[in-house]
Amino acid sequence: MTKILQRNLYREVADRIGDLIEHGELLPGERISEKQLCDLFGVSRTPLREALKVLATEGLIELLPNRGARVVRLTLKNVKDTYDLMAALEGLSGELACQYISDAEIAAIRQLHNTMLEHYRNRDLIPYFQVNRQIHESILAASNNDVLQEMYSNLSQRVKRVRYSKQMTERYWSQAVKDHENMIAALEQRDSQLLGQILRDHLCNKIEVATLAGVIDTEDDKSVVNN
Amino acid sequence: MTKILQRNLYREVADRIGDLIEHGELLPGERISEKQLCDLFGVSRTPLREALKVLATEGLIELLPNRGARVVRLTLKNVKDTYDLMAALEGLSGELACQYISDAEIAAIRQLHNTMLEHYRNRDLIPYFQVNRQIHESILAASNNDVLQEMYSNLSQRVKRVRYSKQMTERYWSQAVKDHENMIAALEQRDSQLLGQILRDHLCNKIEVATLAGVIDTEDDKSVVNN
DNA sequence: AAAAGTAATTATGAATTCAATATTCCTTTG
DNA sequence: CAAAGGAATATTGAATTCATAATTACTTTT
DSSP states (O other): OOOOOOOOHHHHHHHHHHHHHHTTSSOTTOEEOHHHHHHHHTOOHHHHHHHHHHHHHTTSEEEOTTSOEEEOOOOHHHHHHHHHHHHHHHHHHHHHHHHHOOHHHHHHHHHHHHHHHHHHHHTOHHHHHHHHHHHHHHHHHHTOOHHHHHHHHHHHHHHGGGOOOOOOOHHHHHHHHHHHHHHHHHHHTTOHHHHHHHHHHOHHHHHHHHHHTTTSOOSOSOOOOOO | OOOOOOOOHHHHHHHHHHHHHHTTSSOTTOEEOHHHHHHHHTOOHHHHHHHHHHHHHTTSEEEOTTSOEEEOOOOHHHHHHHHHHHHHHHHHHHHHHHHHOOHHHHHHHHHHHHHHHHHHHHTOHHHHHHHHHHHHHHHHHHTOOHHHHHHHHHHHHHHGGGOOOOOOOHHHHHHHHHHHHHHHHHHHTTOHHHHHHHHHHOHHHHHHHHHHTTTSOOOOOSOOOOO
């Protein structure tokens, strides 16, 4: 049952601009030139401007009346706020998943979990994070709550460009793995309260925020950087 | 420090259309005619279409390629999903509020609480709900999390048009008031875990969903259970 | 030479125009 | 008479054009 995805031009353009932001080709605080992007994508200003409005609603850019658009400059607080929110949503996803998830789906997650452990033992950071994400996504999918998934996806988009998986200390990492052990156990017992609690408290997000503390500029943004 | 709110035409139009939907002047599933709205608002199609795209992103309408837009038809499941999410967000707002709220703000909420109790004793349903909402909004504001407030606001918008305060049974009502007693107590003790828990479990939302069960068309959006 | 003021340029906001897709209404055919 | 086919109409998608606000470049003045 594959979802019909409508390919409007504006949506296409919005996604492409989102990619540019995610991959750092459009920098935080950078002014977005309509003409430049029109030339780049080969579209007129109408769909491009529609895309900008949508991206502003999604929180990726901000619109300054009569002065165009710019990429949102993420502050540490903003990222922290977002992660707090994502943790709460993950908690809910866990609670709901316990109600709706099938044995087969649990088994699949257990499988992923084992794979993740293997990566942990080998200290393969990238594959570890990849499988880690798959586990969380599986639980989210099992929540059977479309609105939740939509919201989570949007929040995830916003902070994608500053997501780091580096600098994971051994101590935090082992704790994260322990969290996952408990998660799987709670899931297999369908203990919704417990799984919710674990996911809300799961260290993962907090680690990332801590890591980011050194990366993102702490001060407010009104700075006109970027020539 | 008062926030600068930009008044773009498209944003103005989007809000106006949102009002039409909220007040039932545009009905669920109803086709939205661009021309009709252009005439109504006295604007050209450009800003109107931008507004439609934004409203689609906000989840109020849906866009059918080459076939215009229509007001989202809320299913019971959709509303339930949304309320579950809102409860989780309220829980988070409570947790955070305990960390950031000032004594003065707590006192103000206590004041609102007393007013609400008065309305409860008099069985003044409308004023009761008004103050009730103010309390929840105060906690949300005290959470000091802008992203959270933005998300909550969006979700609230989506279900506004089906919010009912009627048909509150005496039993549920008294329970809701008890919940509020506990909330205030937790807040005054700054017990974030407890307040979070109370708000997540707060009956209010569930009551509304129960009430709505008779109002909204139950027909599931083919989202049958998992396999 | 620095600051202030003004004209020229550029970019944005919004309306209009052109092109495509969908819908309606009428005719034709079995 | 019902169904199918096809113009005529209306609606949407996207480009272009026009108007207005912001930025830059250039004088002028002190």
